[in-house]
Amino acid sequence: MKWNFGKSLHLLLWGSFLFGSVVNLSAQQGTTQEGNSPKGKDARGTAVVSKEVGGLDSQTMPLNLEDLVGIDLKEAFNRFGVPLSVYPVRGPESWQDDVVFSYGGFDLYWYKDRVWQVGTSRAYGIQKGDTKERVLALLGEPIIIMDNALVYALTPKAWPLRLRVGFSAQNQVESIYIYRPDF
Structure with a gap:
């Protein structure tokens, strides 16, 4: 390819x-x-x-x-x-x-x-290894709840921004991304 x-x-x-x-x-x-x-x-x-x-x-x-x-x-x-x-x-x-x-x-x-x-x-007071409960306590309710991730809206700049926190099967943070959802 x-x-x-x-x-x-x-x-x-x-x-x-x-x-x-x-x-x-x-x-x-x-x-x-x-x-x-x-x-x-x-x-x-x-x-x-x-x-x-x-x-x-x-x-x-x-x-x-x-x-x-x-x-x-x-x-x-x-x-x-x-x-x-x-x-x-x-x-x-x-x-x-x-x-x-x-x-x-x-x-x-x-x-x-x-x-x-x-x-x-690590970002917003959370880091890899934190529990899902800790993320929810620190960041509040997300705009999107998926089986293995929570998505939060961030204040837009010239484009929309999101924070996606991914979780392992044990409900521990395994990924943190800040991204443009319009891509």
């Missing part, structure tokens, strides 16, 4: 791997951004990201994950440098295949040249 990456992704990846990239995280340091909480609390959709991403030191910084939905390739490389790994994720249909850039505390899922989904191990 043939991947439809687009020329810009190929050139950017190879150019970045061959020649390195310039990373500018200084604009992110010392700033705070208000995030959206499904329950309206001050529990931001943040992840602690190692600045070792892109070859910087080992300090950590908070990152508002909602702001990553919609960024383009240039912004991702400027902010975070070369990903720690890049891998494909197969969808049920070939048009649903994703390219994923994995950074220290989050994964960026690409559609053409924009991030449509961000995966993480």
Whole structure:
């Protein structure tokens, strides 16, 4: 099966791997951004990201994950440098295949040249391994209840945003995604 990456992704990846990239995280340091909480609390959709991403030191910084939905390739490389790994994720249909850039505390899922989904191990006060009861207590009632996931509406930006929390058979959090439902 043939991947439809687009020329810009190929050139950017190879150019970045061959020649390195310039990373500018200084604009992110010392700033705070208000995030959206499904329950309206001050529990931001943040992840602690190692600045070792892109070859910087080992300090950590908070990152508002909602702001990553919609960024383009240039912004991702400027902010975070070369990903720690890049891998494909197969969808049920070939048009649903994703390219994923994995950074220290989050994964960026690409559609053409924009991030449509961000995966993480913690956000909004919950983390992988938490129980379904804890998620409901912290985040309140979801807009969609599925057998193995809860979906919450987030405050829209230029597009709608959702938080999907996936659960294992033991009702423990096994995935957390912030995404555009209109993709």
